[in-house]
Amino acid sequence: MTATVLAAAAAGCLAAAGLWLVLAGVRRSPVKRTGHHRRWRPAGTRAASSGESLLRRGRARLAVGLALGALVWLLSGWLVAVVVLPAAAFGLPVLLARSDTDAGVRRLEALEEWTRHLAGVLDVGVGLEQAIMVNLKSTPSAIRPQVQTLVARLSSRWPTEEALSAFADDLDDATGDLVAASLILGARRRGAGLTRVLQGLAETVAEEVRMRRAVEADRAKPRTTARAVTLITLAVLGLLAFNTTYIAPYGTPVGQAVLLLMLGAYAGALVWMRVITRGRAVPRFLPASTSPHLPGRKARETQAVS
Numbered sequence: 001m002t003a004t005v006l007a008a009a010a011a012g013c014l015a016a017a018g019l020w021l022v023l024a025g026v027r028r029s030p031v032k033r034t035g036h037h038r039r040w041r042p043a044g045t046r047a048a049s050s051g052e053s054l055l056r057r058g059r060a061r062l063a064v065g066l067a068l069g070a071l072v073w074l075l076s077g078w079l080v081a082v083v084v085l086p087a088a089a090f091g092l093p094v095l096l097a098r099s100d101t102d103a104g105v106r107r108l109e110a111l112e113e114w115t116r117h118l119a120g121v122l123d124v125g126v127g128l129e130q131a132i133m134v135n136l137k138s139t140p141s142a143i144r145p146q147v148q149t150l151v152a153r154l155s156s157r158w159p160t161e162e163a164l165s166a167f168a169d170d171l172d173d174a175t176g177d178l179v180a181a182s183l184i185l186g187a188r189r190r191g192a193g194l195t196r197v198l199q200g201l202a203e204t205v206a207e208e209v210r211m212r213r214a215v216e217a218d219r220a221k222p223r224t225t226a227r228a229v230t231l232i233t234l235a236v237l238g239l240l241a242f243n244t245t246y247i248a249p250y251g252t253p254v255g256q257a258v259l260l261l262m263l264g265a266y267a268g269a270l271v272w273m274r275v276i277t278r279g280r281a282v283p284r285f286l287p288a289s290t291s292p293h294l295p296g297r298k299a300r301e302t303q304a305v306s
Contacts, residue, residue, distance in 0.1 A: 058090055065089025080256040084263055095270040096227045103142075105212050108175060110140035112205035114147065115179055119198035128187055128194070129154050146170040160187040165286065174282035175205055181286060219277045226273050233266075 065086035072081035117138050121131040132151060139147045149170060153163040161184050168180035179201055186194035240246055249255045 061089040107142045108209045110142035116202040119195045122195045168286050177284050177286040
């Protein structure tokens with residue numbers, strides 16, 4: 001009997017591993033480029049690449065959860081494990097992950113520092129385009145790719161207003177729109193007041209960073225509590241699994257349906273917590289939809305990439 005159970009468990013693991021290999025085989029592999037063939041990639045392409053990486057890790061977790069669920073089902077007869085374990089392996093890291101608001105706050109800090117440095121360079125008396133190029137060396141890493149792209153467009157003879165509009169699209173943030181709009185107005189009027197405007201903007205962005213950090217600290221409290229409660233719950237369930245007398249009622253079809261219902265309700269509470277503690281992005285005010293269709297944009301984009 002023991003040999004039969006072990007053989008069935010091994011067969012389940014092999015089936016799950018085969019499914020994982022099938023998923024890995026049908027996934028399209030990216031083409032690797034050597035250093036001298038590298039090309040500039042737009043922000044949207046980088047975001048898509050990051051999304052593909054997250055999806056790949058999610059598939060791997062799902063395959064592992066499916067293998068564990070099949071193993072538990074074969075050893076204990078609990079069919080609910082085939083549903084619960086893959087769902088937990090795939091969903092819990094997403095629901096309990098830390099918020100990405102910190103990345104947005106770091107970008108705002110970098111934008112504030114870049115704006116302040118740009119105002120200092122403009123105060124010397126150089127032109128806006130030259131100031132942006134000179135300021136590239138002191139650009140913080142959080143927005144360096146966007147500023148590098150802006151400098152590449154200006155070096156490729158893009159009109160300044162068009163390059164700044166594309167810069168706002170790359171930042172994709174309402175505060176970035178505010179900075180880009182001020183620079184666009186400065187490029188049109190070429191007056192001496194742009195330095196004072198940028199200094200005032202830097203102070204405004206710094207205040208927004210302080211407010212966002214305070215709000216994020218309050219939002220992080222329920223997420224930390226939910227993470228601790230979930231880990232404790234998983235530990236208790238793991239210990240109770242060794243108490244066959246206590247979990248015997250859940251081995252029946254009705255008991256497994258009740259268990260699935262309770263675990264689904266807990267997962268729904270985690271989803272609700274995730275939704276209510278997620279910040280909402282401030283809508284942009286610059287028309288992002290018109291920027292990619294400006295005359296000559298495609299040709300200049302190709303020139304900047306090359």
